[in-house]
Amino acid sequence: MQPILEIDGLSKHFQLHEQNKLIPSCANVHLQVYTGQLTALIGPTGAGKSSVLKCVYRTYLPSGGRMVYRDAEGHRTDLAQASEHRMLELRQRDIGFVTQFLHCLPRRSALDVVCEPLVAQGVEREAARARASELLGLLNVPERLWGVPPATFSGGEKQRVNLARGLIARPRLLLLDEPTASLDPTTTERVIGLINSIKAEGVAMLAIFHHPDLVQRLADRVVELTPPVAVSDILETCAS
Ligand SMILES: Nc1ncnc2c1ncn2[C@@H]1O[C@H](COP(=O)(O)OP(=O)(O)O)[C@@H](O)[C@H]1O
Ligand SMILES: [Mg+2]
Structure with a gap:
């Protein structure tokens, strides 16, 4: 191999x-x-x-x-x-990269931050959002945070968003x-x-x-x- x-x-x-x-x-x-x-x-x-x-x-x-x-x-x-x-x-x-700290555009919801790699690959936003919700749920990010920009999240919450974004696009x-x-x-x-x-x-x-x-x-x-x-x-x- x-x-x-x-x-x-x-x-x-x-x-x-x-x-x-x-x-x-x-x-x-x-x-x-x-x-x-x-x-x-x-x-x-x-x-x-x-x-x-x-x-x-x-x-x-x-x-x-x-x-x-x-x-x-x-x-x-x-x-x-x-x-x-x-x-x-x-x-x-x-090539995907889950960096040590989350870097993302301000004013975008956690859901859209996680979607980014899939949308960039041409997946429709609604389908990408569905997959993003699944991953955020799996990683224990409370649903009330999904529509909120991650800038104000705790370290652990940011890290979950970062991981979901890295894992979403395979x-x-x-x-x-x-x-x-x-x-x-x-x-x-x-x-x-x-x-x-x-x-x-x-x-x-x-x-x-x-x-x-x-x-x-x-x-x-x-x-x-x-x-x-x-x-x-x-x-x-x-x-x-
Ligand atoms: N952008 C940078 N400018 C100057 N020095 C750097 C930079 N990035 C890393 N280094 C230096 O390179 C060394 C290795 O850093 P790093 O790769 O972060 O190590 P590790 O992840 O193993 O802790 C450190 O001494 C660090 O100061
Ligand atoms: Mg290091």
Whole structure:
């Protein structure tokens, strides 16, 4: 079986021009993600886990390495080199991202925020709303909130909206950044159920979990990241 995503030697650093410094956020990352499987990224805070997901979604432009994505037709795209246009196309049809925090347009109801990915794929709004209601119900978002913009929601409520939006469109590759970090045990169990069911439908996932217990229950592969060494540290080590 060929991986849907193969990351080879990925690195990302940020240049702080004022201080003439390079801040590494992930370095020399290798991993594979397969259809119907979940690859978990583990490692301490600051190891670069979120940065890897942001590079795959191209929120960050990688500094080096390759991230080869295979689409449904078997075409390969190196996400590190892909055009903005290709990335928009992939985000619309192929790659979903449940970010750690909900980012959405203000003044749109929770229901419409959750619908967005389906509507973008051409599904009729009423059908999309029906599916969104089902997911919000499943994730225990009280019905009185469905018509309200999520800006005023609690952390846990926002996270449920974020998850519902990420799960609604069945992307081929789903990126999950600590999707259950502020959920209660009952809702966490429902999310585990949802993740298992989309896995069975063939969705590939690259995920970060807050609890090692979730990694054990959900991961088919585990990749451990270690914090990258700062360039200035390397220079000091060489000098000493
Ligand atoms: N936009 C950014 N600008 C500067 N440094 C960043 C940025 N994003 C991440 N970093 C740095 O990269 C390192 C890894 O961050 P992150 O990927 O969030 O790690 P993790 O998710 O494993 O906790 C951190 O030291 C962080 O400060
Ligand atoms: Mg993180």
